[in-house]
Amino acid sequence: MxxxxxxxxxxxxxxxxxxxxxxxxxxxxxxxxxxxxxxxxxxxxxxxxxxxxxxxxxxxxxxxxxxxxxxxxxxxxxxxxxxxxxxxxxxxxxxxxxxxxxxxxxxxxxxxxxxxxxxxxxxxxxxxxxxxxxxxxxxxxxxxxxxxxxxxxxxxxxxxxxxxxxxxxxxxxxxxxxxxxxxxxxxxxxxxxxxxxxxxxxxxxxxxxxxxxxxxxxxxxxxxxxxxxxxxLLPAEDALGLNAPSRRKDGAKIRIAVPVLPHISNFDDLDPLDAEPDVELVRVRRGQVIPADCDLVLLVGSKATISDLAALREAGFDVDIAAHLRRGARVLGLCGGYQMLGRKISDPDGIEGPPGSVPGLGLLDVETILTDDKRLEAVTGTSFDGVSLTGYEMHVGRTEGADCVRPFSVIGAGKDGAISADGRVWGTYLHGLFSDDRQRSAWLTRLGGTASGLDYEASVDxxxxxxxxxxxxxxxxxxxxxxxx
Missing domain, CATH: 3.40.50.300 (P-loop containing nucleotide triphosphate hydrolases)
Structure with missing residues (x-):
């Protein structure tokens, strides 16, 4: 029936x-x-x-x-x-x-x-x-x-x-x-x-x-x-939720800046960070400047990586990120954000737009070729610091280069992502990283803060x-x- x-x-x-x-x-x-x-x-x-x-x-x-x-x-x-x-x-x-x-x-x-x-x-x-x-x-x-x-x-x-x-x-x-x-x-x-x-x-x-x-x-x-x-506090369906003003948090020890780009995707990666009292998440829009006192610049996913990379440059965020690194701070790229951090992104078959290649931000010694095979998979593994992780992959493209000898994580028999030689720029294809309480705690400690002990998944339920x-x-x-x- x-x-x-x-x-x-x-x-x-x-x-x-x-x-x-x-x-x-x-x-x-x-x-x-x-x-x-x-x-x-x-x-x-x-x-x-x-x-x-x-x-x-x-x-x-x-x-x-x-x-x-x-x-x-x-x-x-x-x-x-x-x-x-x-x-x-x-x-x-x-x-x-x-x-x-x-x-x-x-x-x-x-x-x-x-x-x-x-x-x-x-x-x-x-x-x-x-x-x-x-x-x-x-x-x-x-x-x-x-x-x-x-x-x-x-x-x-x-x-x-x-x-x-x-x-x-x-x-x-x-x-x-x-x-x-x-x-x-x-x-x-x-x-x-x-x-x-x-x-x-x-x-x-x-x-x-x-x-x-x-x-x-x-x-x-x-x-x-x-x-x-x-x-x-629940995951938002679409990018309209990103239009809300960033919340000031009294006493927060960590400021994380997120450039908001036109084709931003899987931005629910931000929700667990927003839920942490020690984290002030600053969404930076065109016409604004990435705060000089942020501890981490976080580049999240994109549905049109090359187009969003152009938008990032037009907004002057590339200059802000370079200055941020000169001051000794750090950068993390997730999925499309990881691809932007490399030396070059190529789209020979026009997967996301007109065929061609563009220079990346050059912060990781890797290059990405966009392909029409899409990886969709839930994963478990261990990050570069030995902390267990769970997450998922959802991307097109293959990224390779010298910095991949320092992988962000080990997933089964394979390796994911890359880390710069100075250890201050990370890139990974993994989504859901901060929903994992173990990973979120490790990142907050790394950035000089303290995890609240929040069980994020239980809090959503x-x-x-x-x-x-x-x-x-x-x-x-x-x-x-x-x-x-």
């Missing part, structure tokens, strides 16, 4: 769909149901490696974690990873199937719907309830033709919809009522209820607002959900438990179960 399903769409991007589905996944799991998350189409450069050897969006990885189930490529059958302002890499059921400009992708979508429905049906055969997350805004009627992410999927799979509005943005009544106004009547008929998210203050003051929304739309209220402050309790208190979860079909 196929599982019931319920879809959550939003009046816009970043209204809290991903977090809401994660909280519901944990809440219903704690009720004894087997829950599986599903997102037909996701656009994000923040991805996770699945148990079946592919990749999906980080949001679905968090939702699966909330449900206590292994990651599967079928939880996010279409993942778009932006590589330029107009184009993206297209990942279908966990595997790269090519690149497409936005206009080309619109024509591709009808062919992808069958794959999306195939993945959805596979999940429905394995669960009690499938929680489906939409993408962007339900009211983007200009993109409705051939849609596979919102109403196009809901109609094709006959899944009822709950619409989410974000009161923190303002205009939530107009956002929800306006969505009903612009939708095709058959699409609007798929919506059974609404949730108003991120409310702050006395909820009785918006009781009339909730009644007005119900009156204008004909949809039932599922609840007014207060702002959940600990959401900021504790936040998910609190989020589930928050939703049990403020939303009609029994009503949601009745709506699912």
């Amino acid at each position: 196929a599982a019931r399903a319920l879809m959550f769409q939003g009046t816009g991007s970043d209204v809290g769909k991903s977090l809401l589905v994660a909280g519901l996944a944990r809440a219903f799991t704690l009720r004894g149901l087997k829950i599986l998350p599903f997102k037909p189409q996701n656009m994000s450069n923040n991805a996770a490696v699945t148990a079946d050897g592919g990749e999906i969006g980080r949001a679905q990885a968090l939702q699966a974690r909330a449900a206590g189930v292994p990651l599967s490529v079928h939880m996010n059958p279409v993942l778009l990873k932006p590589q330029s302002e107009v184009g993206a890499q297209v990942v279908v059921q966990g595997r790269v199937e090519g690149n497409a400009k936005a206009s080309e992708y619109q024509a591709l979508k009808p062919k992808l719907l069958a794959r999306v429905l195939e993945s959805f049906e596979l999940l429905r055969g394995q669960a009690d309830l499938v929680l489906v997350e939409g993408a962007g805004s339900a009211s983007e009627i200009n993109l409705r033709a051939n849609d596979i992410a919102n109403m196009g999927f809901a109609r094709a799979a006959d899944v009822p919809v709950v619409l989410i509005g974000d009161i923190d943005r303002g205009g939530v009544i107009a956002s929800l009522a306006g969505t009903k106004l612009v939708l095709d009547p058959e699409d609007a008929a798929m919506i059974e209820g609404f949730i108003v998210n991120r409310f702050r203050g006395d909820p009785t003051l918006f009781a009339e607002g909730m009644r007005m929304i119900a009156s204008h739309t004909g949809w039932r209220s599922i609840g007014l959900l207060p702002h959940f402050a600990d959401a900021a 504790a936040i998910l438990d609190r989020l589930a309790a928050h939703m049990e208190q403020h939303l009609d979860l029994d009503g949601l179960l009745r709506l699912a079909r």
Whole structure:
């Protein structure tokens, strides 16, 4: 028997769909149901490696974690990873199937719907309830033709919809009522209820607002959900979360500077550092200067390494990094950041853009050749200082050179990364390095600070438990179960 399903769409991007589905996944799991998350189409450069050897969006990885189930490529059958302002890499059921400009992708979508429905049906055969997350805004009627992410999927799979509005943005009544106004009547008929998210203050003051929304739309209220402050401590789905100002931490002993580049990826590598009270993480944007007093410059992953390297130079960050090293501080590059640290990056086949080669920052004696074979693998090993590690690889390219004789880590019978001769520049292909408490503790000690003793993975689970309790208190979860079909 196929599982019931319920879809959550939003009046816009970043209204809290991903977090809401994660909280519901944990809440219903704690009720004894087997829950599986599903997102037909996701656009994000923040991805996770699945148990079946592919990749999906980080949001679905968090939702699966909330449900206590292994990651599967079928939880996010279409993942778009932006590589330029107009184009993206297209990942279908966990595997790269090519690149497409936005206009080309619109024509591709009808062919992808069958794959999306195939993945959805596979999940429905394995669960009690499938929680489906939409993408962007339900009211983007200009993109409705051939849609596979919102109403196009809901109609094709006959899944009822709950619409989410974000009161923190303002205009939530107009956002929800306006969505009903612009939708095709058959699409609007798929919506059974609404949730108003991120409310702050006395909820009785918006009781009339909730009644007005119900009156204008004909949809039932599922609840007014207060702002959940600990959401900021969970991995973010996309780079919108990087726009928040860097937090000043009184008494922090370590400052780590992270240049924010246009195609930054897997930036959840930063979250465990942000959670440490002894670490002040400074996100440096174009027009700003890397602080002279930082202890470490951290270059994280990139979906378009050569393009982001050019952006780094245009922002003058290369000059800042050179000055940083002259003052005796240190630099660490993760994945794409590692590739940037070398002498040269070559893309002979145009994997990430026009074919060609560019000089790197020259801080490691290595060179990278981008290739079309993508490495996706969870790994365990030992770092250069003898500390055990766990993480994952998700990259294209092969990096070799003289500094590889000093590897960053040993993974099984192989070696990863490189260290400069003076021991102040490190590069590695490993993601998830700082989620490993042993590694994070070793790095904080190396940089002159003290690890808090935080069990990072346990802290994420504790936040998910609190989020589930928050939703049990403020939303009609029994009503949601009745709506699912």
